Amino acid sequence: xxxxxxxxxxxxxxxxxxxxxxxxxxxxxLYGQLMExxxxxxxxxxxxxxxxxxxxxxxxxxxxxxQERHGAIRVGTAQELSTLRRxxxxxxxxxxxxxxxxxxxxxxxxxxxxxxxxxxxARNPFRVFTSLLRLELIEDVALRERAAQIxxxxxxxxxxxxxxxxxxxxxxxxxxxxxxxxxxxxxxxFRWHSDATVPLPTYQALNDAHRLIADVVCFHGPHINxxxxxxxxxxxxxxxxxxxxxxxxxxxxGPPRRRCPILLRQTSFKALEEAVRFPAGxxxxxxxxxxxxxxxxxxxxxALTPKGRALYDNLLAQAREAGDAGSTGGDYGSRLEAAFAGxxxxxxxxxxxxxxxFRYRLTEAxxxxxxxxxxxxxxxxxxxxxxxxxxxxxxxxxxxxxxxIFQSNLGGSEQRAYTAHANRDAFEQALGSRCRDEFAIYxxxxxxxxxxxxx
Ligand code: OOG
Ligand code: NI
Numbered sequence: 084x085x086x087x088x089x090x091x092x093x094x095x096x097x098x099x100x101x102x103x104x105x106x107x108x109x110x111x112x113l114y115g116q117l118m119e120x121x122x123x124x125x126x127x128x129x130x131x132x133x134x135x136x137x138x139x140x141x142x143x144x145x146x147x148x149x150q151e152r153h154g155a156i157r158v159g160t161a162q163e164l165s166t167l168r169r170x171x172x173x174x175x176x177x178x179x180x181x182x183x184x185x186x187x188x189x190x191x192x193x194x195x196x197x198x199x200x201x202x203x204x205a206r207n208p209f210r211v212f213t214s215l216l217r218l219e220l221i222e223d224v225a226l227r228e229r230a231a232q233i234x235x236x237x238x239x240x241x242x243x244x245x246x247x248x249x250x251x252x253x254x255x256x257x258x259x260x261x262x263x264x265x266x267x268x269x270x271x272x273f274r275w276h277s278d279a280t281v282p283l284p285t286y287q288a289l290n291d292a293h294r295l296i297a298d299v300v301c302f303h304g305p306h307i308n309x310x311x312x313x314x315x316x317x318x319x320x321x322x323x324x325x326x327x328x329x330x331x332x333x334x335x336x337g338p339p340r341r342r343c344p345i346l347l348r349q350t351s352f353k354a355l356e357e358a359v360r361f362p363a364g365x366x367x368x369x370x371x372x373x374x375x376x377x378x379x380x381x382x383x384x385x386a387l388t389p390k391g392r393a394l395y396d397n398l399l400a401q402a403r404e405a406g407d408a409g410s411t412g413g414d415y416g417s418r419l420e421a422a423f424a425g426x427x428x429x430x431x432x433x434x435x436x437x438x439x440x441f442r443y444r445l446t447e448a449x450x451x452x453x454x455x456x457x458x459x460x461x462x463x464x465x466x467x468x469x470x471x472x473x474x475x476x477x478x479x480x481x482x483x484x485x486x487x488i489f490q491s492n493l494g495g496s497e498q499r500a501y502t503a504h505a506n507r508d509a510f511e512q513a514l515g516s517r518c519r520d521e522f523a524i525y526x527x528x529x530x531x532x533x534x535x536x537x538x
Pocket of ligand 1: 154155156157212214308349480481484485486488489
């Protein structure tokens with residue numbers, strides 16, 4: 084078979100993202116409502132703000148917006164995580180970033196599988212936040228061993244999916260028929276199963292150790308737990324969610340509302356309580372319930388440089404520390420606004436101060452006089468109206484926000500402190516590869532845009 088007969092990975096990813104969305108909409112009808120609501124708000128926002136519409140179009144973001152989502156899954160073993168890495172690689176989704184959630188009392192660490200080059204991102208930016216349970220954080224040794232045993236017995240991938248991953252690795256890609264089968268088989272790994280794999284008392288013991296442990300250990304596989312569309316106006320979307328009676332989280336995670344959005348703002352609605360059948364464990368089969376799946380929306384903005392990110396982390400910590408609960412209680416909204424007064428809110432200052440990443444291109448005047456544009460420094464060429472600089476959108480996640488999303492969907496009151504800390508080496512060992520540095524990816528996109536100016 085010639086390489087030309089392969090379906091391009093971007094195409095497989097786009098089909099997979101669509102298949103996941105269709106499946107999740109069938110499983111969680113509220114997700115369908117959320118997508119409609121976001122599509123309406125995006126259309127209204129673009130109609131009311133032609134410069135924003137033009138900016139998105141210039142940066143290949145307009146097209147992808149309607150398809151744009153992220154999902155989240157959680158797995159229990161190194162073997163599961165490393166096989167996921169291979170499965171996502173078939174779709175050019177690579178592990179980017181390392182997130183330690185143990186500091187927030189969630190016994191996992193995570194990465195995001197996503198496309199990394201600008202052209203792939205423009206075609207379809209589908210990302211999956213993927214967490215690995217840290218069994219070593221279960222204090223009760225007997226329970227920890229029981230959990231490990233249960234996990235060792237399950238196979239979360241179908242035989243056909245495994246065979247197709249191997250074929251893609253061996254031959255360098257998948258042809259049309261194989262690509263379709265791959266999407267269908269990969270989907271099975273992320274399906275919800277309402278039959279637990281363990282008797283109710285085992286579920287309860289694991290649930291008491293941490294609700295997340297039960298969610299990962301007691302089911303056939305890593306059910307997709309949410310799929311998040313991207314909105315251009317999260318405050319409007321949040322208001323609309325409340326008007327429609329969806330129980331949105333009170334606080335939007337991330338930075339406050341700004342003229343120039345940075346990073347990521349997110350809000351979610353509570354997990355659904357779902358009926359589950361627990362098998363007989365010497366006794367009789369029992370009916371119970373489990374909450375795992377929820378809805379979330381997000382607004383994305385400028386990707387920050389390490390300098391910008393340090394400032395963000397600082398100001399966010401200030402806003403949280405100023406509250407008595409050390410978090411998002413009380414008048415958190417006004418504390419956040421006050422803290423972020425220290426973060427410049429116009430693109431030109433953000434760019435000149437090196438706080439964010441930008442994509443440069445010739446303006447119409449620049450195209451008429453490319454030599455002149457090429458000779459000036461970027462700043463001078465911008466002043467002369469020969470080149471433009473547009474914000475590069477943030478494609479990743481935020482650990483503090485992720486912790487907030489986990490917490491609010493695990494039932495809120497659960498606050499545990501783990502003494503463990505980040506262990507990136509252990510995570511990468513389980514994954515079987517390094518996690519890429521997200522800053523290097525944005526910097527490369529910026530650099531390439533500057534190199535293109537010189538023709
Ligand atoms: C993942 C929570 C993190 C986000 O958007 O920050 C996340 C999970 O609950 O498994 O999806
Ligand atoms: Ni999420």
